[in-house]
Amino acid sequence: MAKRLLRDVLITHKNLTTSPLRINYKHRHLHTDDRIPKEVKIPVQWGHISAKLWGNEQEQPILALHGWQDNAGTWDTLAPLLYEKRPILAIDFPGHGYSSWYPPGMMYYPWEFVRLILFIKEYYKWDKISLLCHSMGAIAGLRFASLFPDEVAFYIAIDSLVSDDYDLHLVVDKYPKTLRNIQIAQTRLEDEPPSYTIEEMTKIWHMGTMKSVALESVKHLLKRGSKPSSRDPNKYYFSRDSRLKHTLFNPENKKFVEALVKRLSCPSLYVKGLDSPYASDEFSVEMREMIRKNNPKFDCHFVPGTHHVHLNDPEKIADLILPFYQKYNLI
Template sequence: MAKIMTKVILNNKGKFTEPLFVLLGKSQCNGLHSKVSVKEIKIPIPGGHIAGKLWGNDQQQPILALHGWQDNCGVWDPLAPMLCDKKPILAIDLPGHGFSSWIAPGALQDTWDVVQYIIELKNYFKWDKFSILGHSLGSVAGLRYAGLYPKNVDFFIAIENLVYEDHDIDHFLKYLPKALEKSQMSQHALNNEPPESTMEELTYKLYIAMNKSVDKQNMHYLTQRAIRPSKRDLSKFCYTRDIRLKYLSMKPPNIKFLETLFSRLSFPLLYIKAANSSYKLSDEHCLRVREILENNNPYYESHTVGGSHHVHINNPERLAPIIVDFFRKHKIIQE
């Protein structure tokens, strides 16, 4: 489909804006959600672009949906159709993921980079306030942004993570030297075509790398943006992600600083934890953050549902009613 420009209302002024992004195509979902409008988007940023999908009415300001580490915006395909008739969903591929541009040569990916991407999007769309739906890395980074700019956030929905687990110094002494060496090596392989294989083998490797968190029959939600045809042999395939993502910078966090950030949150905040996740998040720091939110934010609520780390892919029907109730409770939607 040819690229066209479109005018959309993605700010909170209630007026048409100038054209904000390139609309790459419009499609209808298959299956149960065949009447849901989905648009592929491409948002320019310095040095490249952010790709993604806009679910629902493009005349309303959407919820910004942020995926997890080495995932892409396809993870929201099962859940977004259940919510976007209530509130539109703007699900993006973070830089280095999916169809978005890779970061600049010589740069390293860091968990705080996502905060910068959020600032870029807010300024680009001229949002005064906006809402975030995050999973794993997307949720952790989104909450860091919210702690820094609490007046900019209307509400927040966190799936699985609020923060990362705290590790002792020995963990970082063992992890960082190897990670930094491999990260530097990856800088010299950016111009190389990624390893090639069959679609089936790459899908299976991704399934294993994700600790089988996504059911096999649901892997297509990820692979449609995670795997592309090889440029050398169109019968073979390779991954789309920036290879430097494998060595995401995980430096020892300043626990006191992070906990102070979360004590500043006073907007409606919904936290949904998957009971069968491989990420237990039961260390002292994670429990302390939940305690801080419970004691300081009267609009904080948490729920536990059955499912894996990627419960929003495998079991979206367990999340949607909780989220819609949250919308109603805080008058986010008018019915």
């Protein structure tokens, strides 16, 4: 059953029509049934950014940003609860989902995702951008909203705001191995990764997130995160860029992060999963409280759930986002 489900998804994806052209949200209908997300391609210098759009083109969508090694499928359960209020454009970051990988020899740098937000905003000629973000996407979203406070209508973050604070000695100790792994990964870009059955992939993804993504939720990420194996027709492989596993996350100066978060001034909603280990370190909590102190339009909520609470229990998040829209007259 699981094999047939994914096979149907992959076949459907092959038959989807995508538009590489710029979308005019005022004049052009992207699809006739708003309940079915539309595949969209945004051209970039190294290829394209893939995205899926819920809702119609009559109004500017919210830009939804996923977490590290996830993809736009992370919004598959929440977006249907929200798009009637505002359309949602969920992208795959470079190297993730259906988006193009960076060219050989290049590596993924988290601050580049901030520049990607700026690129998308300018590409669509949006006056202000609205952000719905999770994990890595939430960190990128806060960086953008803090750097360009007059260009963000609102910012919603799920389970992350700033990068977690790590022991610098452990970070430095890990760098030599990471750099060597990066070198190896660069030589294997054309190689097909190991393949698995759908049941095996589901368990691997579930365990790889420390059980944060519920077993029944993995299917939403597998739609865009797997491909059929050319070696075994009954197996599939994880299709994201393997270089993502070895990215160098550079710890940032705490004074720099503090100066950044003090600039967050737009209406902001932060939802923290109580069962998530992330954003719980002393520095992350300190920065959260600094935002609360400096931004009168900062709403903070704690809900039972894992790091992927928005995917596993979307109603909990929707019940906070919809009142947030109303409170600040965002719809």
